[in-house]
Structure formats: C-alpha cells, structure tokens
Amino acid sequence: MENSISIKTLKNAELLLRITMILTLLVAGISKFCSNGNFHKYYLKLFLNPALRINLPSSLVDIYITLIPFIEVGIAIALITSFKRRFFIVVWILYFVSLEFGHYVLEEFTSVDLIISIILFGVVAYILPAHEPFWVKSKSNSEK
Numbered sequence: 001m002e003n004s005i006s007i008k009t010l011k012n013a014e015l016l017l018r019i020t021m022i023l024t025l026l027v028a029g030i031s032k033f034c035s036n037g038n039f040h041k042y043y044l045k046l047f048l049n050p051a052l053r054i055n056l057p058s059s060l061v062d063i064y065i066t067l068i069p070f071i072e073v074g075i076a077i078a079l080i081t082s083f084k085r086r087f088f089i090v091v092w093i094l095y096f097v098s099l100e101f102g103h104y105v106l107e108e109f110t111s112v113d114l115i116i117s118i119i120l121f122g123v124v125a126y127i128l129p130a131h132e133p134f135w136v137k138s139k140s141n142s143e144k
Contacts, residue, residue, distance in 0.1 A: 007129060010128050010129050011128070011129050011130065011131040011132070012131060013128055014125055014128035014129060014130060014131050015131035017121055017124060017125040017128070018079055018085075018089075018125055018131070020121065021076075021079055021089075021092055021121060021122065021125065022076045022079045022080055023076075024118075025072040025073065025075055025076035025079075025092070026072070026073065026076045028069075028072050029068075029069040029070070029071075029072030029073035029076065030069075030073065032068060032069035032072070033069050033073075039065075039068075039069075040065050040066060043061075043065050044058075044061060044062060044065055046106055047061040047065075047102075047105065047106065048061070052105060052106065052107065053107065054104075054105045056105060064098075071095060072095075075088060075091055075092050075095060078091070079092065082130065082131075085130050086126055086130075089122050089125050089126045090122075090126065092122045093119055093122040093123065093126070096115055096118050096119045096122065097119065099115055100112055100115040100116070100119070103115065
C-alpha cells in the first residue's frame with residue numbers, strides 16, 4: 001500500500017505555514033512600533049555591553065534595530081501578496097538568520113537554538129508547492 005499526500009494537502013500546508021510566518025512578523029513588527037522606543041533602547045543597551053565577546057559597531061546596531069520593525073512588516077506584506085513567494089521566503093529565512101546571529105552575539109544560546117526551528121518553517125514553506133492566491137481562480141474551481 002502506497003502512502004502519498006495530495007498536492008492540494010501540500011498546498012494547504014504551505015498556506016498554513018505562510019500564514020503563521022505572516023502573523024509572526026506582523027505581530028512582532030507592530031508590537032515594536034507600539035513600544036514607544038523601548039524595544040530599541042533595550043536591545044541597543046544589550047548590544048553595547050562591553051563584556052560581550054563580540055562587539056559590533058554601535059552605529060550598525062542602532063541602524064539595524066531601527067529597521068527591524070519595518071523589515072518585519074515589509075516581509076509580512078510581501079508574503080501576503082504571494083508575489084515572488086519563494087524569494088520572500090528566502091528573505092524571511094535570511095532575516096531570522098540575522099536574528100540568530102544577533103542572539104549569538106548577545107550570548108543568548110537558548111534563543112539561538114529556538115531560532116533554528118523557526119528558520120526550518122521557512123525552509124519547509126520554500127519546498128512546498130504554492131497555494132494559489134484567493135483572487136486567482138483555479139481551473140478545478142471554475143470547472144465545477
């Protein structure tokens with residue numbers, strides 16, 4: 001007996017993963033915009049700790065922390081549109097790799113381990129076939 005997963009099921013799995021990715025970034029980005037600068041202050045202080053083994057230039061850290069909410073919301077919007085889906089999934093993966101690097105610099109190794117599993121969400125979404133956007137009628141729906 002052969003076990004196989006239908007294309008429809010795989011496409012639905014891709015959509016569920018992508019929705020999870022979108023919600024993760026939207027909630028994270030919007031919460032950072034609403035933090036009244038506390039997100040920026042908190043992480044800037046952590047990265048400027050001279051006791052860290054790796055000390056990044058403060059201007060680089062400041063710019064990246066400032067851009068993070070824009071990056072998160074931007075990637076989420078791009079994933080919603082399904083335009084260049086795989087490209088923006090790779091962007092999503094690279095963004096989380098940058099967060100993993102940041103947590104490594106901060107010596108927050110539990111977070112580094114956690115982010116690896118989050119990156120795998122993107123890898124699976126990249127592999128799965130694309131779910132058609134709701135505004136595109138599939139041939140099977142129009143023939144019914």
